[in-house]
Amino acid sequence: MAEAVLFHVDLDAFYASVERRDDPSLQGKAIIVGARPGSRGVVSSCSYEARRFGVRSAMPIGEAYRRCPHGVFLPVRMRRYLEVSGQVMELLRSYAPVFQQLSIDEAFMDLSGTGRLYGPPEQLGERIKQQVRLGTGLTLSIGIAPNRYLAKLASEACKPDGLLRIHGGEEAAFLEGLPLARLWGVGDKTRQRLSELGIDTVTALRGLSEEALCGAMGEAGGRYLYRAARGIEPGAFSAEPKSRSLSSEMTFESDVASAKTIGRCLLELCQQVMYRLIKDDLSSNTVFLKLRLFDFSTTTAQKTVGHWLASSEELHKLVLELLGQRWDGSTPVRLIGVGAANVLSSGHPVQGELFEDEFARRRKVEEAVTRLRERMEGVRLTKASLIHPPEDAP
DNA sequence: TCTGGGGTCCTAGGACCC
DNA sequence: TCTGGGGTCCTAGGACCC
Numbered sequence: 001m002a003e004a005v006l007f008h009v010d011l012d013a014f015y016a017s018v019e020r021r022d023d024p025s026l027q028g029k030a031i032i033v034g035a036r037p038g039s040r041g042v043v044s045s046c047s048y049e050a051r052r053f054g055v056r057s058a059m060p061i062g063e064a065y066r067r068c069p070h071g072v073f074l075p076v077r078m079r080r081y082l083e084v085s086g087q088v089m090e091l092l093r094s095y096a097p098v099f100q101q102l103s104i105d106e107a108f109m110d111l112s113g114t115g116r117l118y119g120p121p122e123q124l125g126e127r128i129k130q131q132v133r134l135g136t137g138l139t140l141s142i143g144i145a146p147n148r149y150l151a152k153l154a155s156e157a158c159k160p161d162g163l164l165r166i167h168g169g170e171e172a173a174f175l176e177g178l179p180l181a182r183l184w185g186v187g188d189k190t191r192q193r194l195s196e197l198g199i200d201t202v203t204a205l206r207g208l209s210e211e212a213l214c215g216a217m218g219e220a221g222g223r224y225l226y227r228a229a230r231g232i233e234p235g236a237f238s239a240e241p242k243s244r245s246l247s248s249e250m251t252f253e254s255d256v257a258s259a260k261t262i263g264r265c266l267l268e269l270c271q272q273v274m275y276r277l278i279k280d281d282l283s284s285n286t287v288f289l290k291l292r293l294f295d296f297s298t299t300t301a302q303k304t305v306g307h308w309l310a311s312s313e314e315l316h317k318l319v320l321e322l323l324g325q326r327w328d329g330s331t332p333v334r335l336i337g338v339g340a341a342n343v344l345s346s347g348h349p350v351q352g353e354l355f356e357d358e359f360a361r362r363r364k365v366e367e368a369v370t371r372l373r374e375r376m377e378g379v380r381l382t383k384a385s386l387i388h389p390p391e392d393a394p
Numbered sequence: 395t396c397t398g399g400g401g402t403c404c405t406a407g408g409a410c411c412c
Numbered sequence: 413t414c415t416g417g418g419g420t421c422c423t424a425g426g427a428c429c430c
Contacts, residue, residue: 014430035398042398044430057430063395103401103430187428220404221427241402249399286422296397300424337399 003168005121007109008143008151009092009128011085012160014105015045018084019074021137030071035061037073040251044076048160088132088140095128100239106155108148108237125163147233150174152184171231175202183228185236190225193217205229246282247290247339248272255294255332262333263320269338270315278363278370281346283308287315289322290337301326302341309340310363 011017016031030050035041043059053068064071085104093099095118096109111121118124125142132140143154144165151166153174158164166174180202181191197216199205206229214222227234248269256262266289277284287309288302301322309315319338327333 040396040398044398058398060395060397063397066395105430185428189427218405238402243402245401247400251398288423298425302423304422335398339400 002113002115004112004146005110005114006145006148006151007096007111007121007125008145008148008155009107009109009140010143010155010159011088011105011138011140013045013047014085014138015076015081016047016050017138018081019077020047022080026072030055030068031074032061032064032068032071033074033076034064036075037061037065040253046071084136084138087136088138091131091135092128095124100237102237108151122163122165125165129161129163147231148237149184149228149233150231152237153178153182156182156184166231175229175231178202180205183225185224185228185234190217190221202229243341244282244343245288245339245341246273246276246284246343247288247337248276249290249335249337249339251292251335252333255334257330257332259329262323262327262336266319266323266336266338267312267316269336270319271312273338273340274309274312274315274366275370277309277340277343278366282340282343283346284340284343285309286341287318287322288339288341289319289326290335290339291323291326291333292335294332294334296334298335299326304342311366315340 015033019031019033020026020029028049029047030053031047032043032050032055033045034043039061041061043055043057043061043064045057046055046064050064050068050071053071055064055068055071061073065073081104089101089107092107092109096111097114098110100108102108111118111124114124115121118127121144125144129140129142132138139161141155141159141162142164143151143156143158144163145151145154146166146168150171154164154166155162157174157178180186180194180200181188183202186194193216194200194205197208199208205225208216208226210222210226212222213226216222217225224234224236228236250265250269276282285306285308286302286304288300290298290300292298303318303322305318309318315338
């Protein structure tokens, strides 16, 4: 059987590259997309010019400013990035019978058996890169390998604007040279834990039996690492998630201890969550609250009810109950979040407490609000309690 | 340095049922 | 009387990724 051919395609410094393409005067500059300097927030994306000064994604924005004060700091324009991403993904999809988008800026393409149609994979890769460059002005990196996991590592290794193919049989040689942290799925904690076991390289990791790894890292973790170290697809990219969840959260500019302010912001988050459920025709019977306190300690609480959640008021009521269980009313709060878990597409029968027409009635009201919001884009449509100025406002 | 926002998956304990 | 084995669901926390 012919070797499987998987592409992992990854747009380089995506948000920053879109900004540069939309404003050519940014060419050659250190672009840093993310939170406003001086605020609580992080870098979402930065150009390679900025990386030379040590700026990285997820770095606190203040730290990025210290390292690169002459950088161009820009806010995130998610709508624009989604638009450009859509153009690129559409092009990629047209080549691949089996296509899996992983995130806004990366995707897998299964091109096994397309040699006769497209020629050698490396040639096809170059053609795709050129087409994307001409069509959108963006560069991307492509990893080609016999499975998705290796393809992902390959694109990572050849960034930016690269192309790298790993053939079957070359797995060991490729992995040999990689630092442990480059393995997808190995983060800080796992690296530390392995280091305590005397494991600091992929080669050393390969010296451990599957049993030993499972004993040290747990059943699933051990099996994962055993395979990852050998370039065997460890099952890292499931095609369909087991369950879905959806959430909205916000970090306060400075910590808040006012129950009134927190309650009002929670209502707004509940509205956002309910809006998204309805817009995508989804149902959920589980609500969760997330709290991060002044000291960055984080706690969550959740509750499952016997019916589908039908309105943002109901969501808000449940969330306030959870808040009562988790917050003493005076500890300063840094972040609050609200979410729905056990999310399914609607059309499932309504169960339990609420009569069907009562559920339908409430849902109709929410749907009307949703439609209004969509029509009046940019207009703030919100509950009266959110419009009044907060009593504790300056 | 002082840590966003949106997700998925795993673990472990307890409740409950057969 | 003192104890099984499994399965499923729920909950809280944590690791990891983009």
